[in-house]
Amino acid sequence: MAVWQWFRCFSGPRLQRIHRSPDQTRPDGRSSRRGFNYQPKGLEKHTDSILGWASTVWSLSYYSSPLLLCYLYRKGYICSSKLVPVSQYLGTILICLLGVACLRGWGRWKNPEYLQFISILEENKRNHSPENKRKLRCFTFDFPHWPQDFSWREVSSPKLTKAGVSLLKPEPKLRGTADSILYSVRTLPCHIIGYLVAHTFGRRMLYPGSVGLLQKAMKPMLMQGQAKLIEEYDGQRNKLVACDGNEIDTMFVDRRTDGGHNGKTLVICCEGNAGFYEVGCMNTPLDAGYSVLGWNHPGFGDSTGVPFPQNEANAMDVVIQFAVHKLGFQLNDIIIYAWSIGGFTATWAVMSYPEIQSLVLDASFDDLLPLALKVMPESWRPLVQYTVRRYVNLNNAEQLLKYQGPVLLIRRSRDEIITTGGPEDIMSNRGNDLLLKLLQSRYPKIMTDEGIRVVKQWLGASNQLEEASVYSGYEVDDGWCVSVLQSYQTDRDVLFPWTVGEDMTQEGRRQLALFLARKYMRNFESTHCTPLPASEFHSPWKL
Structure with missing residues (x-):
């Protein structure tokens, strides 16, 4: 014995x-x-x-x-x-x-x-x-050694393929048989180098939180954050097993019995490239009184695996399945909240589960490629393009456009990470491109060249006073804009894209364009890594 x-x-x-x-x-x-x-x-x-x-x-x-x-x-x-x-x-x-x-x-x-x-x-x-x-x-x-709390095998998901859940793939270029063989031979060195880059320093540059030495240095801070979630918020730690075998470390705080209205809504948080649920964006909806489910990327903290897009989506899928089948939330009771690079798994979630209530993207971008090209030498451009599209294709905008529900974009006015020109150049913030692509997809008749011009003018405002000046300069009537959109919705009750604005004056389209831009995006005066206060966290606008 x-x-x-x-x-x-x-x-x-x-x-x-x-x-x-x-x-x-x-x-x-x-x-x-x-x-x-x-x-x-x-x-x-x-x-x-x-x-x-x-x-x-x-x-x-x-x-x-x-x-x-x-x-x-x-x-x-x-x-x-x-x-x-x-x-x-x-x-x-x-x-x-x-x-x-x-x-x-x-x-x-x-x-x-x-x-x-x-x-x-x-x-x-x-x-x-x-x-x-x-x-x-x-x-x-x-x-x-933590026992398994939930596995993807406990539910049947039609979204699973041999590689895991389905992802949007770049459209292949059409070639003849002979051209395809010749093209494959010519690009073979690029394929080999791209694979090595993606699986060595590339992945670690993109997701520094997956580097073991960084995690060792942050261990005391992570332990302290986890202890706070468990002891002050009565958080429950759970181990989820994704379809690729990765074990995902999660933390759930249940507010449904607290009596508050927000507690009945679950906010699933998707962290940034060096964020962990222990010290990340999970605290924002917690302070706002929501029930919250946080999780760590594969390879982050105690989650296993590596944070490539397929593994990320597999992890997001099992987190949603856990929230629905084990925690007892309905999809229309779930808000997906993401910060920075977490926008990839967040947009994948709403694309794959369109019944989800809404999406909040904080300091996120439309596409990884422009940001990758910014930090790499110009001579590497073809290699960077191939490597990103083949191995780390974080196509947030493309996934977001598949979603029909309410969306809120939060832009950091002094963001130094997702800008291609520098923190002082607010027009190079890739959050602008995310907003423009979303509005053009949903309201193509409003977002004509003139609509795009006035929205860009509004986006170029460097502070709230300038922003309000642009808005009032075009004499936007919020009540009229709401009535026009409600009338269109009542008469047709159709999915996006809407044709509202096709028989409207240019002035009317300008007003609607600015009105929609302000409803879909909020500015927060801060840098990229400043924690978002609970007062800035809102449910997205819904007509």
Whole structure:
């Protein structure tokens, strides 16, 4: 029995934090789960530190391996006569680390807090009862050992293909058979280089949050943010398994029993390229009183995999399925809220699930390609175009135009990330292009050349006073605009695109163009990474 207990401690996960039972309540009636970080004792503490340093050294060696191998080759160390001693040396290190791990297991075995935790974990594996799961939620530990809460296999989805959920693909250029073969041969080097770029530094540049060293540096902050969600908001952590096998780490805060109107609506948050639900945009709808479901991109935090578009969409799909089939929300009770690069999964979600109530995109863009071309050398242009379209085709606008529901775009007036000309050049903000494409798709008769011109003039305003001046300069009558649109909607009750404005004067079309632009987009005076205040988070306009 003692040997078995030691083995469970040896092979068990690293315990990070202990939360109090949710049965304890505060004066306001909500649960009080203020906890504390697990403190390993002497032997466990020192052995854990040694294994942690070994893990860091391994990560550094992994990322620097190309340079390290080149150095060893130049020094003549990569040869059969010298590889044998090196392998023996590495074997000795591994045996020593195994011994250290055994001693850590002994230290855990002598710690009653860890023994209590490992007993609850083992009991939960044998019996997945709600009571056992409630006890397990009092601990934060290594996510690979967290039991599965929901899998894509639990529901049947017609959106699944062999590769996962369906994505919009770039239209192929039509060629004859001979031309296609010749073209494939000529572009083969570009294909190989593009693949290597996308799967090495390209993916890490696009999603820096997936880099292990950055995550190690942010670990204390992420743990603190997660503890706040669990202990102050009674958040529930869940593991979802997507159709590609990736395990997605999520956090759900339920406000339906709080009595507020917003709590009946679920906001699903899609984070940016270095954002995590622990410290990301999830806090904005939380402060506004909504029920909120946050999740980490594949490869971010404790989610597994890598954040390529197919994996991203697969993860988004299982998150929505979980919200509907496990949490009990209807699609028309769900708002998708995304910040920055999270706009890709958000627009995929509303394209694939058109019944979703509405979409809010904060500091997002229409297409990745112009932004990628901005940061890469001009001589790389053909390679960048191929690599983006083939491997990281974040075509937000194309997906958004498939959605019929309410949309709100939030533009940062001093955005330094999604501009192609600099933060001072507000007209180079790709959020402008997203708005124009959306309006042109939905209201083509209003967004003629004159309509586009006045909307661009409004978009060029550098502050709220200039914006209001442009709006009042064209004497926009909000009441008249609403009545025109409502009349069109009542008479026809059709889906977008609408033909409203085709028999209207130029002045009328200008008014409608500005009215719609202001309804679909709100300006927020800030830079790209400033957290959005709850006061700026609104449900999109609906006619």
